[in-house]
Amino acid sequence: MSPGACTMSGYPRDERPTLVAFVRSVPDQGRGRTNELACLTWTGQTIRSDTSTSNIETEVGPCVVAMTRDISERKRAQELREEEERLASILDSAMDAIITVDENRRVSLFNKSAEQVFRCSALSVVGKSLEPFLSEQSREFLDDQVMNAGEQPPGARQGWAPKGLTFRRADGEEFPAEATASGIVARGRRLYTLILRDVNEKERAERRLQQLQREKVYLQEEIQTEYNADEFVGNSPAISRVLEQVALVGPTDSGVLLVGETGTGKELLANAIHRASTRRDRLLVKVNCAALPGGLIESELFGYEKGAFTGADSRKKGRFELADGGTIFLDEIGELSLEAQAKLLRVLQEGEFVRLGGTRTLTTDVRVIAATNAQLSDAVKSGTFRSDLYYRLSVFPVKVPALRDRKGDIPALARHFLRKYSRKLGKPLQDFSPLSLTRLTQYSWPGNVRELQNVVERAAILSRGPIAEVDDSLDLRLEPETPPLLGTLQEVESAHIRRVLEQTHWVVEGERGAAAILDLHPNTLRYRMRKLNIRRPGQMPR
Numbered sequence: 001m002s003p004g005a006c007t008m009s010g011y012p013r014d015e016r017p018t019l020v021a022f023v024r025s026v027p028d029q030g031r032g033r034t035n036e037l038a039c040l041t042w043t044g045q046t047i048r049s050d051t052s053t054s055n056i057e058t059e060v061g062p063c064v065v066a067m068t069r070d071i072s073e074r075k076r077a078q079e080l081r082e083e084e085e086r087l088a089s090i091l092d093s094a095m096d097a098i099i100t101v102d103e104n105r106r107v108s109l110f111n112k113s114a115e116q117v118f119r120c121s122a123l124s125v126v127g128k129s130l131e132p133f134l135s136e137q138s139r140e141f142l143d144d145q146v147m148n149a150g151e152q153p154p155g156a157r158q159g160w161a162p163k164g165l166t167f168r169r170a171d172g173e174e175f176p177a178e179a180t181a182s183g184i185v186a187r188g189r190r191l192y193t194l195i196l197r198d199v200n201e202k203e204r205a206e207r208r209l210q211q212l213q214r215e216k217v218y219l220q221e222e223i224q225t226e227y228n229a230d231e232f233v234g235n236s237p238a239i240s241r242v243l244e245q246v247a248l249v250g251p252t253d254s255g256v257l258l259v260g261e262t263g264t265g266k267e268l269l270a271n272a273i274h275r276a277s278t279r280r281d282r283l284l285v286k287v288n289c290a291a292l293p294g295g296l297i298e299s300e301l302f303g304y305e306k307g308a309f310t311g312a313d314s315r316k317k318g319r320f321e322l323a324d325g326g327t328i329f330l331d332e333i334g335e336l337s338l339e340a341q342a343k344l345l346r347v348l349q350e351g352e353f354v355r356l357g358g359t360r361t362l363t364t365d366v367r368v369i370a371a372t373n374a375q376l377s378d379a380v381k382s383g384t385f386r387s388d389l390y391y392r393l394s395v396f397p398v399k400v401p402a403l404r405d406r407k408g409d410i411p412a413l414a415r416h417f418l419r420k421y422s423r424k425l426g427k428p429l430q431d432f433s434p435l436s437l438t439r440l441t442q443y444s445w446p447g448n449v450r451e452l453q454n455v456v457e458r459a460a461i462l463s464r465g466p467i468a469e470v471d472d473s474l475d476l477r478l479e480p481e482t483p484p485l486l487g488t489l490q491e492v493e494s495a496h497i498r499r500v501l502e503q504t505h506w507v508v509e510g511e512r513g514a515a516a517i518l519d520l521h522p523n524t525l526r527y528r529m530r531k532l533n534i535r536r537p538g539q540m541p542r
Contacts, residue, residue: 048075099194105130105142108191117198120170135166135174142181142194167196175200232268233416234409238401242269249396250276255348257333257393258371260400261496262519263450266371269400270329273369282326285319290332291521298340299356308357318355320347324364333370333393334379335524338386345389368393373519374493403445403452410441410452417453418468421460428466432459436470446500447517454512494532497525506536 048071057063097117100109107130110122118125118133134142166174179196232243249256250273258266267286274284292300299308303318319328330336336344347353348368352361370393379385403410414432422429432440436459445451459468500514507513508522515522529535 095197097196097198099130099196101130101192101194103190103192109193117175117196117201118167118169124170133168133170135168138165138167138177138179141165141179142192165196178202232265232272233413234406236401236406236408238406239409242398242400245396245398246272246276249273249398251278253277253279253367255367255393255395256369257376257395257397258369258400259375259397260371260373261402261448262373263448263517264400264402265449266400267329267331269398270327270369270371274327274329274367277327277367279326279367283323284327284329285323286329286331287319288331288521289335290524297336298343301340302343302353302355304356305358308355312357315355318353320353320364320366321362323366325366327367327369330368330370332372334372334374334376334385338384341386341389345386345392348389348392403448407441410445411437413449413452414440414456417456418460421457425460427460427463429460429463429468430466432468432470436468439470446496446503450519451517454517458512490532493528494534497528497532498534501529501534501536 050069050071095113097114098109098111099107099114101107107125107128110125112122115122131139165177165179167177168174176199177196178199179194181192181194183190183192185191232239246269256270256273258269260266270286271284274280287300289297299316299318301318301320303316303321304312306312306315330344343353347364347366351363351365353364354361376385376390376394380387380390403413411432414437418429418432421427440452440455447454455470456468459470463469497514497518500517501508504512504514504517508515508525510516513522515525518525520528
C-alpha cells in the first residue's frame with residue numbers, strides 16, 4: 001500500500017494516529033518497527049503486536065510493505081514473570097515460614113523466614129523432599145489436612161494447628177510450632193502451602209516485649225521519683241544559688257562543669273540541666289570515668305570497629321555516638337587519660353571523632369556536662385589534665401555545696417527520705433525524734449547527701465513505730481563544727497578518705513562501705529588508698 005493509503009480497519013481507533021505517523025515516516029527512514037500497538041484479529045479479538053516495514057518499488061510506484069507480529073503471549077509471559085517477582089518479594093518479607101510442596105512433598109517454595117527457622121538455605125531444599133523436616137505429628141497433620149483432601153476444590157479445606165506440632169531443623173533440633181496448611185492450584189498443578197511459626201521464638205519475643213515494657217514503666221517511675229525538681233529539697237542560700245545557676249544555664253547549649261564533693265547531687269543537677277534544655281527529648285548518656293579501667297575509657301566513649309582488639313567481634317557504638325543530639329554527662333572527668341582528653345577536646349571543638357581501630361571520621365552533636373570532686377586547676381598545674389580542655393569544660397562552672405555547708409536543709413532532707421522509705425517499706429513513719437534531728441544536724445556528713453540517705457534508710461528499717469530513731473548504733477558521732485582542712489589536694493583527699501574509712505570500720509565494699517559513701521568504684525578507692533599510702537591501723541605495708 002502507498003504511504004497515504006493505509007488500511008486502518010484492523011486497528012482500534014485510538015491506535016490509528018500512531019500507525020499513520022509511523023507509515024508516513026517510512027519513505028524517509030526506509031524501514032523500521034513500530035511501538036507496540038493493539039491489533040484486531042478477524043474474529044474481533046484484541047491482541048498486542050509490533051509491525052516491521054520496508055520500502056519497495058512496484059509497477060504502480062513505491063509502496064510500503066508491513067508485517068505485523070502477534071506478541072501477546074510474550075507480553076503475558078513478561079507480565080507473569082513480573083508478578084511472580086512481586087509475589088516472591090512479598091513472601092520473602094513475611095515473618096512466618098512459608099513452604100510450598102507438591103503431591104510428593106517436593107519443595108517448590110522456601111521463603112527467607114523458612115531459611116531462618118529451619119537453619120538452611122532455600123537452594124539446598126527446593127526440589128527435594130520436605131520429609132527430613134517433618135516429625136510424626138507434623139506429617140500426620142499435613143496428610144490429614146491437605147494431602148488426603150480428595151477431590152475437594154483447592155482452598156476449600158484449610159487446617160490450623162495452634163499447638164502440639166513439632167518440626168525438625170536442618171541440624172536435627174526439634175521445635176514446637178503453630179501452623180496452617182491449605183491446597184492451591186497453580187498452572188494446572190495442585191500444590192500445598194504450609195505456613196508455620198516457631199512457638200519458642202514467639203514466646204521469647206513476647207517475653208522480651210514484656211520485659212521491655214516493664215523496664216519502660218520502671219524507668220518512667222525512676223524519672224518521676226528520682227529526678228523531679230522537687231528532689232532538690234531545702235531552701236538554704238547555698239542550694240538556692242545553685243538552682244538559680246541551673247535555671248540560667250539549662251536552656252542554653254553551653255558546657256557545664258559541676259564541682260563538688262562526692263554525694264552532693266552532681267548527677268541530679270546534670271539531669272536538671274538536661275531537662276531544662278532543648279535536648280530534653282533526646283538521650284542523656286552518663287559515663288563514670290573513674291569506674292572504667294584506663295584501657296576501656298576510650299572505646300567506651302568513642303566506640304570501636306570489629307577487630308580493633310582481641311575480643312572485638314563486632315562493631316560497637318560509643319557513648320558520644322549514642323548521645324548524638326542529646327547530652328553526655330562525664331562524671332569524675334579528672335580520671336581521663338591524657339590521650340582520651342585529647343580526643344574529647346576534638347569532639348568539643350569540632351564535633352568529630354574516630355572509633356577505635358577505625359579510619360572514618362564520624363560527627364556528633366552533643367552537649368557535655370562534666371563533674372569532678374577535685375580541683376582540676378591543680379591537675380592542670382601538675383600536668384595530669386590538659387589546660388585547653390579545662391578551659392573548654394569550665395565555661396560555666398557550678399560549685400555544688402557540701403551538706404555541712406547547708407545544714408539548715410538537713411531536717412527537710414531527712415524527712416523527705418523518711419517519706420520515701422516509708423512508702424517503700426510499707427511502714428507508717430511520720431517523723432524523727434528531737435534527739436535524732438539533733439544528731440543528724442550536728443554530724444559533719446563526710447559522705448554528704450548520699451550518706452544522709454543511707455542513714456535514714458537504715459533508721460527506717462530499724463524503726464518499730466511511727467517515730468524514727470537515729471542512735472549510737474549508726475556510729476553517728478556528735479562533732480563540733482571544725483574549720484575546713486587546709487593543705488595540699490592530696491592531704492585533703494587523704495584526710496577525707498581516712499575519715500570515711502574510720503566511720504565504716506574500714507569496710508570498703510558493700511552498700512554501707514566507704515566506696516558507696518564516697519561514690520567510687522571499690523577498685524578505684526583501693527587504688528587511691530595505695531597511692532595516698534592509706535592503711536588500716538595495724539596493717540603491714542605491702
